[in-house]
Amino acid sequence: MARMHRRHFLHSAALALAAAAPAARAWGQPRPFRVLLNSNISGPQAFFFLAQDRGYMKAAGVDAAFTGGDGAAAIVPRIGPEGFDFGYGDLNALVPLVARNVADAPIAVWVGFNTTPLTIAVDASGPVKAPKDLEGRVVAGHPIDAALEVFPEFAAATGIDARAVTVRRSPASMRSLVEDMLAGRSAGVFGFVNTIIAAVAPAGIDGRTRIRFLEYRHHTPDLYGNTLMVSRRLLAERPADVTAFVRAVNRGLADTVTDLDAAIASVVARDKTVRPDVDTPRLAGTLAMEMAHPEGARIGIGDVDDDRLTRGIALIAKSRGLPRVPAASEIFTRACLPPLAERVTSLARG
Numbered sequence: 001m002a003r004m005h006r007r008h009f010l011h012s013a014a015l016a017l018a019a020a021a022p023a024a025r026a027w028g029q030p031r032p033f034r035v036l037l038n039s040n041i042s043g044p045q046a047f048f049f050l051a052q053d054r055g056y057m058k059a060a061g062v063d064a065a066f067t068g069g070d071g072a073a074a075i076v077p078r079i080g081p082e083g084f085d086f087g088y089g090d091l092n093a094l095v096p097l098v099a100r101n102v103a104d105a106p107i108a109v110w111v112g113f114n115t116t117p118l119t120i121a122v123d124a125s126g127p128v129k130a131p132k133d134l135e136g137r138v139v140a141g142h143p144i145d146a147a148l149e150v151f152p153e154f155a156a157a158t159g160i161d162a163r164a165v166t167v168r169r170s171p172a173s174m175r176s177l178v179e180d181m182l183a184g185r186s187a188g189v190f191g192f193v194n195t196i197i198a199a200v201a202p203a204g205i206d207g208r209t210r211i212r213f214l215e216y217r218h219h220t221p222d223l224y225g226n227t228l229m230v231s232r233r234l235l236a237e238r239p240a241d242v243t244a245f246v247r248a249v250n251r252g253l254a255d256t257v258t259d260l261d262a263a264i265a266s267v268v269a270r271d272k273t274v275r276p277d278v279d280t281p282r283l284a285g286t287l288a289m290e291m292a293h294p295e296g297a298r299i300g301i302g303d304v305d306d307d308r309l310t311r312g313i314a315l316i317a318k319s320r321g322l323p324r325v326p327a328a329s330e331i332f333t334r335a336c337l338p339p340l341a342e343r344v345t346s347l348a349r350g
Contacts, residue, residue, distance in 0.1 A: 032063040033085040033245060036075050038226060040068040041271040043279030044194065044286040045088070046263035051252025053266045060244035066270075072192075072226055074144035080104025085234050086245070088112070090146040091227040091331070092153075095313055098330050099322040106229035108332040110246045110302045112253070113225025114293035117192040117286070118147035118154075118216040121178060124209065128187055131158035131214050140168040140177050141190030148190040150216065150223070152319040157219040174199035182210065194285040201278050222312035224304060225290055227332075235336075243336040250302060250338050257344055260284060292349045300343025304332055 037045055048066065057063050064086075069075035072090035077097060079087035087106060091113075097105035120139060122128040128137065131154070141148040148167060155162040168186060170177060177189045178200050189196065193215065197207035205211075216223065228249065235242050256263040264280050295305050309328045317325040337343070 032065040034083065035064045035066050036079055036082070036084040036087040036089075037066055037069050038072040038075055038089050039070070039195075041066070041267060041274065042195075043198075043264060043267055043274070043283035044226075044290075046267050046283055047252035047256040048088075048249060049252075049266035049270060050255050050263045051248045053269070054252070054255065056248040056251045057245065060248045062241055062245045062248065064245070071142055071144050071146060073146035073149045074142075076106070076229070077102075079106045079229060080231060085231055087229045088226060089229065090149075091224045092116075092150050092312070092316055093146065094227070094229065094331055095316045095326060096320060096322055098326045099317060099324050105232070107232055107235065107330075108227045108229050109235070109242065109334075109336045110228040110249065111224050111304050111332065112227060112301060113286075113290040114296050114301065114304075115290050116150075116216050116220065116223040116225045117194065117290045118150055118190075118223075118225070119193045119196070120147065120154075120188040120190055120214040121181065121193075121196050121207075121211045122188045122214065123182055123184075124212040126184075126187070126212075128212070128214075131155075131160055131219070134188060134214075135161055135164040137187035138166045138168050138185075139188040139190060140170050140180065140186045142174075142177075143169045143171060145190045147192070147216065150220075150316075151190070153220050153223070153315050154216050156315070156319045175203055178205070178207075178211070179203065188214070193289060194282050197285065198278050198282040202275070220312075220315065222308050222315060224309065224312065230336075235333075239335070246302075246336045247338045247342070250342060250344075253301060254342070254344055256283070257287060257346065287347055291344075291347045294348050294350070297345050297348035300340050300345045301347065302337050302343050303334055303340075304328075 051057055052064060073093040075087050075089040076093040091108055128134060152162060174191060174196060178196060180186055181189050193213050200207050230242055260280055260283060264276050268274050291301055306328050314325055
């Protein structure tokens with residue numbers, strides 16, 4: 001009887017171990033990377049979600065849990081203190097963090113926007129025709145809007161006396177800010193070109209005709225835009241996984257370029273309030289503007305031109321009076337990039 005009990009116990013234990021094995025393997029899998037996005041889920045982020053939905057992350061042995069952010073500049077200083085692995089935000093906001101030797105400043109590993117999307121939107125029929133016309137007027141923006149944060153560089157490049165411009169920080173929605181501007185309660189609104197166009201579309205406002213955009217890219221051409229950044233600690237501890245994640249995101253972008261509908265479907269799957277009729281043009285506009293710098297034909301989306309990045313860093317350091325000028329290698333590393341043959345080179349304007 002003892003032998004029977006023992007045999008039964010061993011058999012039951014074996015079955016239990018076999019059943020537990022898949023769970024143990026699952027528990028042994030790395031947790032999904034925590035990724036802080038520049039904003040709530042939207043069309044221009046579609047390549048992240050498409051990469052996940054098409055299994056590119058899973059095939060690379062990684063995964064992601066996405067959190068919506070509160071602005072491309074605002075999210076950058078949050079990445080380290082809040083324990084995020086990656087962040088997708090404005091490269092220009094990274095420079096002051098590194099210059100001040102913030103210990104948990106992330107580092108850029110894949111630059112999505114090779115042209116800055118920053119702008120000041122003004123009434124197309126109003127008195128502001130050129131940047132200098134902003135003097136003596138009010139420009140509104142979200143409290144830590146990327147364009148607002150980079151306004152010192154824009155002012156320096158265009159000869160604006162920044163002290164003569166009243167900057168009004170407001171938590172109001174982008175749509176409300178633009179409506180106030182069109183009603184004459186301010187002269188301009190800080191933001192992204194395609195974000196502003198998408199924000200006012202549901203209100204029946206055609207941003208392409210009602211709004212004039214004073215685009216930073218025309219005056220500060222050395223500045224880059226939204227960038228995938230990673231915790232320096234994670235990069236040091238798990239470089240292969242960081243590289244795998246970057247390559248999966250890169251594959252997502254390549255698919256997005258050729259199939260906008262599938263990309264937007266991945267966005268809608270995560271937020272049913274997203275309107276394809278608004279966010280598909282927004283995504284298309286992002287590809288055609290923010291990712292269309294001529295250098296893309298040469299180095300592809302993801303990489304940077306070192307000389308251009310160095311000039312942009314110097315501009316930021318000078319206009320903001322930073323304690324030092326970081327080297328380009330402190331801001332960006334191409335160690336995790338996929339080969340040029342895999343990067344998107346088809347979006348570059350001639």
